[in-house]
Amino acid sequence: MTYTFKTELTHADVTPKAAFMNRRQIIAAGGALIGGSIASPALAKVLEFTKTDYGSDLTLNSYEEITTYNNFYEFGTGKDDPARNAHVLTTDPWTIKVDGMVDNPGDYALADLIGDIPLEERIYRFRCVEAWSMVVPWNGFQLSHLLDKIGVQEGAKYVAFETLLRPEEMHGQRRKVLDWPYREGLRLDEAMHPLTLMATGIYGESLLGQNGAPIRLVVPWKYGFKSIKSIVRIRLTDEEPPISWNMANPREYGFYSNVNPNVDHPRWSQSSERLIGGGLFAKRQPTLMFNGYEDEVAGLYEGMNLAENF
Amino acid sequence: MQVVQTINSTARKIPNWAVYLLGTLPVIWVFYAGLTGQLGVDPVKAIERQLGSWSLQLLVAGLAITPLRTLFNINLIKLRRAVGVLAFFYVLMHLLVWLVLDIQLLWGEIWKDIVKRPYITVGFAAFVLLLPLVLTSNNFMVRRMGPVVWRNLHKLTYVIVPLGGIHYLWLVKGWQIEPMLYLAGIAMLLAMRVWWAQQKKMTRRVPA
Numbered sequence: 001m002t003y004t005f006k007t008e009l010t011h012a013d014v015t016p017k018a019a020f021m022n023r024r025q026i027i028a029a030g031g032a033l034i035g036g037s038i039a040s041p042a043l044a045k046v047l048e049f050t051k052t053d054y055g056s057d058l059t060l061n062s063y064e065e066i067t068t069y070n071n072f073y074e075f076g077t078g079k080d081d082p083a084r085n086a087h088v089l090t091t092d093p094w095t096i097k098v099d100g101m102v103d104n105p106g107d108y109a110l111a112d113l114i115g116d117i118p119l120e121e122r123i124y125r126f127r128c129v130e131a132w133s134m135v136v137p138w139n140g141f142q143l144s145h146l147l148d149k150i151g152v153q154e155g156a157k158y159v160a161f162e163t164l165l166r167p168e169e170m171h172g173q174r175r176k177v178l179d180w181p182y183r184e185g186l187r188l189d190e191a192m193h194p195l196t197l198m199a200t201g202i203y204g205e206s207l208l209g210q211n212g213a214p215i216r217l218v219v220p221w222k223y224g225f226k227s228i229k230s231i232v233r234i235r236l237t238d239e240e241p242p243i244s245w246n247m248a249n250p251r252e253y254g255f256y257s258n259v260n261p262n263v264d265h266p267r268w269s270q271s272s273e274r275l276i277g278g279g280l281f282a283k284r285q286p287t288l289m290f291n292g293y294e295d296e297v298a299g300l301y302e303g304m305n306l307a308e309n310f
Numbered sequence: 311m312q313v314v315q316t317i318n319s320t321a322r323k324i325p326n327w328a329v330y331l332l333g334t335l336p337v338i339w340v341f342y343a344g345l346t347g348q349l350g351v352d353p354v355k356a357i358e359r360q361l362g363s364w365s366l367q368l369l370v371a372g373l374a375i376t377p378l379r380t381l382f383n384i385n386l387i388k389l390r391r392a393v394g395v396l397a398f399f400y401v402l403m404h405l406l407v408w409l410v411l412d413i414q415l416l417w418g419e420i421w422k423d424i425v426k427r428p429y430i431t432v433g434f435a436a437f438v439l440l441l442p443l444v445l446t447s448n449n450f451m452v453r454r455m456g457p458v459v460w461r462n463l464h465k466l467t468y469v470i471v472p473l474g475g476i477h478y479l480w481l482v483k484g485w486q487i488e489p490m491l492y493l494a495g496i497a498m499l500l501a502m503r504v505w506w507a508q509q510k511k512m513t514r515r516v517p518a
Contacts, residue, residue, distance in 0.1 A: 062351075064351070068350060068351060069350060069351045069352055073484065077482070077483075077484070077486050079350070079355075080350060130483070132352065132355075176485065177485055177486060178484055245483075248485075249484075267427050267428065267429055268423070268427055269419055269422065269427075271419070272416075272419070274352070274354065276352050277351055280345055280353050280354060280411060281411070284414050284416070
């Protein structure tokens with residue numbers, strides 16, 4: 001028996017963008033009054049984007065669910081900590097270091113690096129390694145577009161990412177829950193895959209701090225922790241880069257971390273998941289191979305033993 | 311020592327039924343809050359975690375009663391049975407939420423989890439070990455077993471409470487501070503007993 005998450009909500013129930021905008025403008029105006037306008041925290045701004053067919057058959061989680069239930073240990077280990085604490089994150093100015101085996105290395109202001117890349121909407125399933133999931137309408141662009149722009153050199157095999165290290169604003173970094181800064185990485189073919197997204201928004205609004213403002217990775221066929229947030233460094237390399245959760249516990253978290261219902265986490269089963277937003281009595285649903293993106297990505301791992309390369 | 315006296319005389323006056331009644335109110339509240347959307351977008355996990363925390367707190371409270379008397383003359387012995395029985399009730403509710411609302415009675419998965427996942431194994435073992443204690447937490451059983459046997463059986467708490475602490479430490483990701491604090495507290499409460507037991511032995515050995 002297959003369980004499908006059902007809700008009576010449709011696209012028509014989503015709060016109209018104009019309503020968001022009004023609210024945000026009021027908040028923004030208030031913030032400007034209080035704080036002056038030196039550096040601005042992650043206040044959501046409305047984005048321009050084109051719609052695509054990706055995931056148009058999926059039922060979306062609400063904006064509230066997506067922005068209040070987060071794992072972002074830089075702002076605390078509780079699910080509601082990031083929503084409470086991440087508003088202090090300064091996202092403007094934002095600099096991204098591009099280095100390693102690239103043609104155009106340098107420290108780029110965010111707008112200089114991605115300002116000319118058009119945004120699109122991608123609706124993806126999002127499956128956390130903790131066996132819960134959501135459906136998120138991301139706004140972003142393919143990572144491959146950015147990699148083309150920075151010029152990947154011959155011989156580069158991996159892309160490494162780093163999250164901002166700023167304990168003054170990211171209070172979770174004052175405790176050594178993980179070895180900060182948070183690090184992630186992809187094999188180059190994974191990074192170049194058309195599904196791999198750099199997201200700057202959700203529901204047509206720029207990302208809030210808790211969701212990884214101002215720019216994050218989204219790799220829909222991997223467990224959520226691979227989709228690194230608030231990126232400040234992108235490095236091309238010919239060696240598999242160390243990644244935070246693998247460094248913390250190599251037995252439990254592998255470099256690949258592809259969603260796979262047949263390979264359990266040592267401490268819990270990965271064969272099913274709870275879809276957030278279904279309330280107290282929502283049915284668990286079976287977890288799909290590669291989170292439902294098997295047709296698109298299985299080829300990347302042909303001939304690999306997925307139980308060993310977990 | 312006015313404070314201690316006040317505490318002790320108040321504790322003596324609290325009827326047991328009131329402790330049980332007050333003790334069940336939070337459970338009712340947490341389900342109500344979950345049903346009415348006050349616990350965020352993942353009420354199942356929120357209820358499960360909240361009941362788990364309260365269980366552990368009650369278990370630790372039960373373990374703290376003797377040291378409180380020895381160290382500060384605070385006498386809450388009268389409440390100990392109620393605290394213990396309530397702790398069992400909370401553990402049971404925590405387990406039921408996991409079985410019914412979280413893993414949803416998928417018995418194949420449940421059995422696999424209990425056998426294969428160390429944190430579930432440990433938590434479940436703690437629950438099983440609590441059963442003989444709750445079944446003997448009444449005057450009839452104390453009389454029937456006799457105080458020595460009864461007391462020895464109830465020393466199982468020295469195993470159960472650390473199992474609860476390990477269960478918590480083992481289920482979180484990364485090195486988080488809260489479960490470590492609980493375990494440190496439990497270790498301290500147990501270490502005191504070991505220390506006192508040794509002191510007693512030493513004094514006994516001294517010739518008259």
